[in-house]
Amino acid sequence: MQMPSDGKKPVRVLLVGFHEVMRAGLRGFVGTRNMEIVGECQTIPCAVATAARLKPNVVLMEMLLPDGSGVEACRKILVENPAIHVLFLTALDNEDARIASLFAGADGYLLDNIGSAALLDAIENAAAGLSILDPLIFPPASPKLRAQSVHLARDSGLSRQEHRILLLVAEGKTNKEIGEALGLSGKTVKNYLSTVFQKLNVSRRSQAAVRFTQIISQ
CATH class of the missing domain: 1.10.10.10 (Winged helix-like DNA-binding domain superfamily/Winged helix DNA-binding domain)
Incomplete structure (x- = not known):
């Protein structure tokens, strides 16, 4: 991807998990912003090794991976590369999973019914170091x-x-x-x-x- 005219480097994204149709969709609309997908993984060892090698800005990950939990992958990635930001995108609307992911160091937990524009905003915000808390999951304090x-x-x-x-x-x-x-x-x-x-x-x-x-x- 060429650097945009404003000189800002693209947000580099590593995909972990997701079925092929989902990955194809993500590839398509990520290209509409100043972002690029630099790698794709399906397993925890691949995610950890690829994150260490490519140093993406953001890892966009599923909660349930073929060989284990995304929480485990998140924890291992951040132990070796604490500057990386991890976002979970999942269908799993489960309180224990949400809490576990954030305590593992993830910057956000999003349900997969989120709109494409909102997801892209979340990726950009995560790359900037902001926490991404879905208001449907973590509503403002009453x-x-x-x-x-x-x-x-x-x-x-x-x-x-x-x-x-x-x-x-x-x-x-x-x-x-x-x-x-x-x-x-x-x-x-x-x-x-x-x-x-x-x-x-x-x-x-x-x-x-x-x-x-x-x-x-x-």
Whole structure:
């Protein structure tokens, strides 16, 4: 693929899983954006080895692979290549699977009935380091959940400002949007998030969001 006139490098995508018809469809509409599919795999060893060799920006993966779980593949890929972003695209609407995928380090979990434009947006956002949380799966926090989240903040030792930031992360807000909402600079938001991640014992914003959702729903 040639570099576009704006000079931006294409988002490099590795496909893991999916039947041939699905892969053909993905190849077709990925080409409508500044993206390219650099490889395709069906098994965990292939996914891990190919990700290490090609260093894609995003791995788009099914949850159920012929030789095991996509969660296992995700974990192994990120151990060797933590800069890679993993997105799950699956028909499996299962809470345990969603939580497991995000705690394995995935940047998002999408159901396969998502529209093509929304999926392409998700791939671009994942490549930019944003968590991708399907609003049908992780809806914005209701007033009741916001109230319950106070207990999470207290138990985790979060300050009031850290708690506010975590709520916005759980709603899928970007650092810029969080900064605008709270009157903070992007750098300050990033520093707060580092502290929040440490207190919650997570390493990615998607993990923090699912940790929030998991605990306050108990």
